[in-house]
Amino acid sequence: MSVPKDAGWKDVPKAGRILEPGSAAKYETGGWRTYRPVHIPENCINCLFCWIYCPDQAILVEDGKFKGIDYAYCKGCGICATECPGKRGNKALKMILDEEA
Amino acid sequence: MATLKELSNKEILISSGHRACAGCGFPIIIKQALLAAENPVVVACATGCMEVCTTIYPYTAWKVPFIHNAFENSASTLSGVEAAYKSLSRQGKLDKKIDFIAFGGDGGTYDIGFQALSGAMERGHNMLYICYDNQAYMNTGIQRSSATPRGANTTTSPAGTESYGKKQYRKDLSAVMVAHEIPYVAQASPSNWNDLVTKVKKALAVEGPAFMNIIQPCVLGWKYPSDQSIELAKLAVDTCFWPLYEVEEGEYKLTYRPKEKKPVEDWLKRQGRFRHLFKPENAEILKEIQEDIDTRWARLLAKCGEEA
Amino acid sequence: MSIRVGKTGNEAVAEAMRQINPDVVAAYPITPQTEIVQIFSSFVANGKVDTEFVTVESEHSAMSATVGAASAGARSMTATSANGLAFMWEIVYIAAGMRLPIVMPVVNRALSGPLNIHCDHSDTMGARDSGWIQLFSENAQEAYDNAVQAPRIAENPDVKLPVMVTMDGFIISHAMEVMEILEDEKVREFIGKYVPENPLLDVDNPVTLGPVDLQDWNFEHKRQQAEAMRNAKPVILDVASEYAKLTGRKYGLFEEYKLDDADIAIVVLGSTAGTAKVAVNALRAKGVRAGMLKMRVFRPFPAEEIADALKHVKAVAVMDRSDSFNAVGGPVFVDVRSALYDVDNGPKIVNYIYGIGGRDVTPDHVKTVYADLAKIAETGQVENPLTYLGIRE
């Protein structure tokens, strides 16, 4: 169950217990970003390093393949781009200024 | 050995939307550790950056049952949870295999929670304690801990005209945990995800207590650009500042040997907290830090039965 | 049918713990509580309980593990005294804040320093605002009865607060007494099956317990806690009346001893009540209208009820077995006086601090208090608002 922002003390679970697992997903951290990663599919080898290293679960994977970037949460740290091996030295993720996206 | 393809079919048990700094290392550790679990997991966590960033009411990033009690007691809190599990299972009130993981920062583990950890390990609870070691009290603003490396500039070991930063070498907590003669002790790094996942699997599989010490790069406290967390974790391993090894029933095993042991300067110079060490007057300190690593590495190789 | 036995306070409480049969006990020895831990260990060793006993390395870990066990969904207990309680401090507050129905016998002993192992109430009194319900006992019988009632109070859905059951160190804990205990099945039936709230071990419904609770929510959660303490009062009385049906022994928020028509009265907690009764009887024999109010429930503090019980009395002495060092008086005094503030033409009220560090208190000591009260009642003048009783000047 989620807790309305203006709920009174009688209407919320005891002791600050949070009964909704993973509810932090309601808090979007994409606004923290200065740079954003962009994907270059032709360079992608689907190694999934970006997925295992992204601290924010912003790399989406489907059927073992890179699927996309969840900009609602991506904080723009750049780890994915730095760790991306890409194809023959050409990275499949690069960072660009968010406002230029 | 799992592949990333296989792992990517599993649910990630920590959500987006937590408030850790961009590029912080600990969410990566949580993700990898929980991906390793085969059974449902119950987590306890000490006060510190991990707890504070992941459970800001009314939001939680955890998709597993989670308890935070206080700063120094994640081991004793989880020993109570595990005792409840044993009791209820024995009474037939619960019929499910559950794994137990306690997380604590270096402050909550090496320092203030040391006694609780030692007690829990000695009692033999069936649980894994993971120290996410970012080498200082980050949550309160980068104060030194006994895990802080020698020479590091922290807010309570500042570098200044009369100081080169922290005077003492870090406490070798992994060795202290080995001395507890528990079934499993290991050091890991999120850069070496496969090694980390494998070790967590082993640690959860053993009967009795297990301890893992996992290095965690901290963007704010180590002072480096946020994209370099994994590179710095890897460099800590490749300079042998943070060797990857495990001790199973007292048997040491090196689980990764760098092809080429890099000079520790390669790691130090990329972090703002060590910048002052590169002034000429601190050359001797740098040398001593290298010598200390060399000595410890040689000792570890001998224990692991590896050639020097 | 009850069973008559000879037991010390520690044995009686350990017996209650055996009958409660908690899922988890985590405890650490400290005089004068040690025997409880030892006796309970032997119950575990001999298969008399289903309990998982966690032999923690400190009281801090005792309370931490108890909080963990209670959060996991286990009926959980610990026990301690004095420095042990002080060492738990941080987690004592957390247990209440997390709304965990933990039951903890506390065998009262003086807090250090200097070191002293004998009875006073400084340990429990220091924890009076920690959010725990506090039940005081006059003797081993009451300690047993309070211990058996405690889980019912703690676990009530409108309460969900931890409970301390206290008894005076050595004076009760180590003194043999003939008392009645219930049959095991009666106790089990009385306390009922434990139904935990939001247990961690319900892995299909993952909960996050003990999060960061900032300015936008912490006040609401603390307000809930205050309400739970208010709710505890009627629950304590309901549980007591059910217990009376089972045992014939009646408990309230406090006991009034010859208070109805009293001109002078003392307020007292713990074993001194027994001593005071002797003094009251002696005075009554001489025609002095002396009475006594023995507090059982110190938290939640029964302010209205106490005011009502004392409003007709001319002079009241509050006996504190701990000092608050604040120069106004001991903790019981401060609360009782505050409770009487709104009573028009209420009693004169004075404070006696006594029995510190196990200093003996005799009926003669208590008689001097009544003599002082008689004078105050007569003159309407208070000369000494605070007296250290039994001190060498």
Ligand SMILES: Cc1ncc(C[n+]2csc(CCOP(=O)(O)OP(=O)(O)O)c2C)c(N)n1
């Ligand atoms: C008993 C107690 N003392 C001090 C604190 C303040 N405090 C909270 S977190 C923290 C430091 C945590 O350091 P560490 O365990 O290394 O975790 P990190 O924040 O670095 O992840 C301190 C000193 C506290 N919460 N409780």
Ligand code: SF4
């Ligand atoms: S790290 Fe680069 S190459 Fe590998 S999956 Fe991600 S985008 Fe593709």
Ligand code: SF4
């Ligand atoms: S920039 Fe950082 S947060 Fe964004 S997708 Fe890459 S690794 Fe994740």
Ligand code: SF4
């Ligand atoms: S201060 Fe360091 S450990 Fe804390 S959230 Fe930021 S990067 Fe992570």
Ligand SMILES: [Mg+2]
């Ligand atoms: Mg730290």
